[in-house]
Amino acid sequence: MHFATALLIRLHSQGFGVFIDFDCEEDDPRDRSEVRLTKERHVREIVELFDTRLNTLGLLVQQGSSYFGDDGFLALRLVDDMLPLGTQIAFTCNQPHNFTQWIQGQEVRNLDPELENVGEATRLVSTTRTALSSIDVENTTLPEGKRLDFGLGRYAELSGEEYVNDFLVPNFYFHLVTTYDILRANGVQIGKADYMAHLLGRVREGADA
Secondary structure, X not given: OOOXXXXXXXXXXXXXXEEEEEEOOOOOHHHHHHHHHHHHHHHHHHXXXXXXXXXXXXXXXXXXXXXXXXXXXXXXXXXXXXXXXXXXXXXXXHHHHHHHHHHOOOOOOOOOOOOOOHHHHHHHHHHHHHHHHOOOOOXXXXXXXEEEEEEOOEEEEEEHHHHHHXXXXXXXXXXXXXXXXXXXXXXXXXXXXXXXXXXXXXXXXXXXX
């Protein structure tokens, strides 16, 4: 690639790359091919991020269920004016759920925020992960943009990268962390290692440890 024809800058945010392509007058098809490949890797990394953290969410739900022994804990709140645990779980799943619909060209429809029991919560995490796995990450790139409607005539026009980086991922982590916090604040014996469970498969032991 010649810097005179294109400058590819890679930024890192939320654990995956954001790519910005600055084009000059000349254009080389090989450069376009390389940009497409980087965007495909971008989709793969987003899917992996969501999937591994959804696995963590499922483990947290199991730990909460084992500790409390009934479904009543889904009504717990971090503070009175925040939504209950069941809704926090549903909203965590809603971000990768909406990502899957959007990237596959489907109408984006939010999940039902009401979870009545642990079985529903567990199934929701599982079905969300299954839907993510249906994305053809080798041949899919991010759509150009997304319009967010907030009601009362308010809306935002975001690029595809902005929709992921500035809306879906921050919302995803907000509700995942709140789920963790509610469980921890109510006596469930979990710690940072449980929240960082996505790294467990990469932990090694050796002489230099």
